[in-house]
Amino acid sequence: xxxxxxxxxxxxxRLFSDLVTADTLRAAEAGEWPADLWxxxxxxxxxxxxxxxxxxxxxxxxxxxxxxxxxxxYHAAPVPLAxxxxxxxxLAQAGIVVPEGVISLVPDERAxxxxxxxxxxxxxxxxxxxxxxxxxxxxxxxxxxxxxNNKHFFLMDRDSVSVEPNVNIGRDPRExxxxxxxxxxxxxxxxxxxxxxxxxxxxxxxRSVQMAGAIAAVLDLCVxxxxxxxxxxxxxxxxxAIQHQLAILATEAAAAxxxxxxxxxxVDVRNVQSLAVHEIAPAKIRTGEAAGKAAAIGHQVHGAxxxxxxxxxxxxxxxxxxxxxEFGAETYWAELLGSIVTxxxxxxxxQLITSMPDxxxxxxxxxx
Amino acid sequence: MQAFxxxxxxxxxxxxxxxxxVRAFLADSLAEFPPAGRARxxxxxxxxxxxxxxxxxxxxxxxxxxxxxARSALERYVVIEELLAAGAPVAAHWIGERQxxxxxxxxxxxxxxxxxxxxxxxxESYFCIGMSEPDSGSDLASIRTRGVCGDxxxxxxxxxxxxxxxxxxxYMIALVRTGEAGDDRHAGFSQFIVDLSTPGVTVxxxxxxxxxxxxxxxxxxxxxIPDDMLVGEEGNGWQQVIAELAFERSGxxxxxxxxxxxxxxxxxxCVIEGExxxxxxxxxxxxxxxIAIGRLTAHLITLRQMSLAVAAQLDAGVQPxxxxxxxxxxxxxxxxxxPEIAHDLFGVSPRLDSGDxxxxxxxxxxxxxxxxxLRGGTTEILRGVIARGLGLx
Numbered sequence: 001x002x003x004x005x006x007x008x009x010x011x012x013x014r015l016f017s018d019l020v021t022a023d024t025l026r027a028a029e030a031g032e033w034p035a036d037l038w039x040x041x042x043x044x045x046x047x048x049x050x051x052x053x054x055x056x057x058x059x060x061x062x063x064x065x066x067x068x069x070x071x072x073x074y075h076a077a078p079v080p081l082a083x084x085x086x087x088x089x090x091l092a093q094a095g096i097v098v099p100e101g102v103i104s105l106v107p108d109e110r111a112x113x114x115x116x117x118x119x120x121x122x123x124x125x126x127x128x129x130x131x132x133x134x135x136x137x138x139x140x141x142x143x144x145x146x147x148x149n150n151k152h153f154f155l156m157d158r159d160s161v162s163v164e165p166n167v168n169i170g171r172d173p174r175e176x177x178x179x180x181x182x183x184x185x186x187x188x189x190x191x192x193x194x195x196x197x198x199x200x201x202x203x204x205x206x207r208s209v210q211m212a213g214a215i216a217a218v219l220d221l222c223v224x225x226x227x228x229x230x231x232x233x234x235x236x237x238x239x240x241a242i243q244h245q246l247a248i249l250a251t252e253a254a255a256a257x258x259x260x261x262x263x264x265x266x267v268d269v270r271n272v273q274s275l276a277v278h279e280i281a282p283a284k285i286r287t288g289e290a291a292g293k294a295a296a297i298g299h300q301v302h303g304a305x306x307x308x309x310x311x312x313x314x315x316x317x318x319x320x321x322x323x324x325x326e327f328g329a330e331t332y333w334a335e336l337l338g339s340i341v342t343x344x345x346x347x348x349x350x351q352l353i354t355s356m357p358d359x360x361x362x363x364x365x366x367x368x
Numbered sequence: 369m370q371a372f373x374x375x376x377x378x379x380x381x382x383x384x385x386x387x388x389x390v391r392a393f394l395a396d397s398l399a400e401f402p403p404a405g406r407a408r409x410x411x412x413x414x415x416x417x418x419x420x421x422x423x424x425x426x427x428x429x430x431x432x433x434x435x436x437x438a439r440s441a442l443e444r445y446v447v448i449e450e451l452l453a454a455g456a457p458v459a460a461h462w463i464g465e466r467q468x469x470x471x472x473x474x475x476x477x478x479x480x481x482x483x484x485x486x487x488x489x490x491x492e493s494y495f496c497i498g499m500s501e502p503d504s505g506s507d508l509a510s511i512r513t514r515g516v517c518g519d520x521x522x523x524x525x526x527x528x529x530x531x532x533x534x535x536x537x538x539y540m541i542a543l544v545r546t547g548e549a550g551d552d553r554h555a556g557f558s559q560f561i562v563d564l565s566t567p568g569v570t571v572x573x574x575x576x577x578x579x580x581x582x583x584x585x586x587x588x589x590x591x592x593i594p595d596d597m598l599v600g601e602e603g604n605g606w607q608q609v610i611a612e613l614a615f616e617r618s619g620x621x622x623x624x625x626x627x628x629x630x631x632x633x634x635x636x637x638c639v640i641e642g643e644x645x646x647x648x649x650x651x652x653x654x655x656x657x658x659i660a661i662g663r664l665t666a667h668l669i670t671l672r673q674m675s676l677a678v679a680a681q682l683d684a685g686v687q688p689x690x691x692x693x694x695x696x697x698x699x700x701x702x703x704x705x706x707p708e709i710a711h712d713l714f715g716v717s718p719r720l721d722s723g724d725x726x727x728x729x730x731x732x733x734x735x736x737x738x739x740x741x742l743r744g745g746t747t748e749i750l751r752g753v754i755a756r757g758l759g760l761x
Binding site (some may be wrong): 001013016219223226237238240242243244246247248250251253254257258259260261265278279281282284285286287330331333334335336337338339341342343345346347349350352353354 | 372374375376387447453456625627630631632634635637638651653655657658659660661662663665666667668669670671672673674677691694698699750751752754756757758759760761
C-alpha cells in the first residue's frame with residue numbers, strides 16, 4: 001500500500017471508531033441522522049474524494065477511495081457516503097457542478113422516463129430503494145428517452161420529488177420516490193459509447209468495497225470472540241471445527257478484498273467508457289458470494305450472543321445481506337458477465353480473463 | 369483490518385510480448401492436441417513437449433545464469449499460466465522445474481547445481497518428490513525411511529508412496545530420517561537426491577481409480593547414496609521441505625486444473641440457432657448457463673489476481689506462507705466445484721472414451737478432481753495453516 005492509502009486508512013479508521021459507536025448505530029437505525037459523523041466526513045474531504053481539487057474535491061483515484069469505502073464498510077457506517085462519492089464523481093465527469101451536501105443515487109435507469117421533445121426535459125416515474133432518499137439534498141438519476149442512445153444524467157433537487165419512507169434490513173433508509181414531470185437542476189447526455197447503466201455499475205463497485213470491509217470486520221469479531229469465549233475448558237479458537245470455519249471465512253475475506261481492489265484499479269486505468277464492467281461484475285459477484293458465507297459463519301461462531309440486539313455483529317451482517325442485493329445481485333452481474341463470455345466464445349475465454357486492465361476494450365458487447 | 373497482504377500485482381511491461389510468444393508457440397505445437405488430452409492439465413506427460421519448452425528457454429527461466437535466464441518470477445508466471453490454460457502436457461518437467469530445481473539452487477552445492485540443473489532446464493531430466501510413506505500422509509514428521517551414515521555415503525532403507533511419476537523420473541528428492549528427533553519431532557531429517565537407477569530401488573506404479581498409472585510406491589533396500597547427494601545440511605531437512613512447499617502452493621496450477629472443462633462448458637452452452645442478419649452464426653444461451661458461467665468467470669478472475677499477488681511477493685523475496693495457503697485452499701475448492709456445476713447445468717452422463725469433447729473433459733475432471741484437495745497438502749492441513757496465521761493456534 002502506498003503512503004496516501006495508508007494515511008487514508010488511518011484517518012478513516014480513527015474517524016469511524018470515534019463516531020460510529022453502538023449508540024450512533026442504534027440511533028441511526030431508529031431514524032436519527034448522524035449529523036456529527038457526516039460533518040466530520042465532509043470536513044475531511046471524504047465525501048468527494050474522486051472530484052478534482054479545482055471542482056471542490058480532493059482529486060484521489062478509485063484505488064485510494066477503496067481505503068475510505070472499505071473502512072466505512074468495516075465500521076458499518078450508517079451514512080450515504082458511497083452514494084455521495086459515486087454521485088459526485090459521475091457529476092464531475094459529466095461536467096455538472098457538484099452541489100453541496102448529500103447526493104443519492106436512483107438505482108435503476110429504466111425507472112424514470114425522459115419526456116422528450118420538451119425543451120425543459122422533464123422526467124417522470126417511480127422508483128424503490130433510493131438510499132437516503134429523504135435525507136439527500138440532491139438525487140442523481142439516469143433516465144432514458146425514446147431510444148437507448150438517448151440517455152441522460154439528471155440531477156434533481158430532493159424537493160422536486162415525493163418521498164415515501166422505507167428501510168432495508170440494514171435498517172438504512174431506502175425510500176420510494178415518485179417524480180411527476182420534475183424539472184432537473186442539471187442535465188448532461190451520457191456518451192453514446194456507454195451501453196450499461198453507469199450509476200448501477202459504479203454503485204455496485206462501491207458496494208463491493210463496502211462488503212469487503214464489512215466481511216473483514218466480521219472476521220475480526222470472530223477471531224476475537226473465539227479467543228475469549230471458553231467452553232469445555234478451552235477457548236473456542238482451540239477447537240479444530242472452529243478453526244476450519246474461520247479459515248474458510250478468512251479465504252472469503254481475502255477473495256472479497258482482492259476482487260474489489262482489482263475492480264478499483266481497473267476503473268483507474270481502463271478507458272472510462274468501457275466502465276470496467278469486466279472487473280466490476282466479478283467484484284460484485286465475488287464479494288456478494290463472500291458476504292453470504294461470512295454472515296453465516298460469523299453467526300455460527302458467535303452462537304446465541306451474536307443473535308442478540310445488543311451485539312455488534314448484526315449491524316454488519318444485516319448490511320451485508322442488504323448490500324449484496326443492491327445495484328444488481330450476484331445473479332444479475334453473473335448473467336451479464338456470462339453473456340459477455342459466451343458471446344466471445346469458448347476459445348476466447350482465456351484471453352478475456354488475462355486481458356490487461358489497460359487494454360482498451362472499446363464498446364462492451366450487447367447483452368442479449 | 370485487512371486480513372492478509374494481497375496487494376495487487378502489476379505484470380512487468382515485457383510480459384505482454386512474452387505471452388504472445390508463448391501463445392504462438394502453443395498454437396503451433398499443440399494444434400493437434402485434443403480437448404480430452406488438455407483436460408488432464410498438468411498431469412499430462414510428454415517428454416518431447418518438455419524438451420521443446422526447454423529449447424525455448426522457458427524452463428528454469430528465473431534461475432541465474434548459466435543455469436537459467438535470470439528472468440523474473442512474474443515472467444515465469446505468465447509462461448506457466450499460458451501452458452496450463454492451454455492444457456499443455458507439462459508433467460515430465462513439472463516437479464523438477466517447479467520444486468526440485470529451486471531447492472537445489474537454494475540449498476544444493478555448486479557441484480550438484482552444475483550436474484543437475486542444465487538437464488532440468490533443457491526439459492530432459494525429470495524429478496519426483498519422496499515425502500509420503502505408507503504410515504505417514506499428512507503427518508509428514510512421522511516418516512520412517514532411514515539413512516545411516518557409512519563410508520563415503522549413506523545407506524537408505526524404507527518406503528515412499530504416492531510418488532507421482534516416479535516410474536518415469538530420473539531422480540527423487542527424498543526426505544529421510546538421519547538422526548533422532550529428541551524433543552523436537554521436526555529435527556533429524558535430511559534430504560537426498562536419489563538416482564532412481566541405483567541398485568536397491570524398486571518402483572511400482574499404483575493404478576489410480578481412473579485407471580491411470582501416475583503415482584507409485586518406491587522401496588529402498590540398502591540403497592547407497594554418495595555423500596555428495598545430500599541436499600543442504602544434514603538435519604535441516606524439515607526446514608528445507610517447508611521452504612519447498614511454498615514454491616508449490618499458490619501458482620496457477622492451483623486453480624486452473626479444471627480450466628478445460630470450463631472452456632468446453634462455454635462451448636456446449638452456446639447453442640447455434642440459425643444465422644444473424646450479417647450471415648454470422650446466431651448463438652443462444654440459457655439464462656441459467658449464463659449465470660453459472662458468469663460466476664465461474666468471477667471466481668477465476670479473482671483467484672488469478674490473488675495468485676499473482678502472492679507471486680509478486682515471492683518475486684520480492686517475501687515468503688507469504690499464509691497467503692499462498694489461502695490461494696490453494698480457495699483455488700482447489702473452485703476447481704472441484706466445476707464438475708458439479710457442469711453436471712447441474714447439462715446433466716449428461718460423462719464418458720471417457722466415446723463422448724464429445726465436453727463429455728470426455730467432464731469424465732476425466734469428475735474423477736480426477738477428488739485428488740486436487742489431497743495433493744500438495746490436504747484441505748484440512750491448509751485450513752490449519754490459515755488458522756495459525758489468524759492466531760487461533
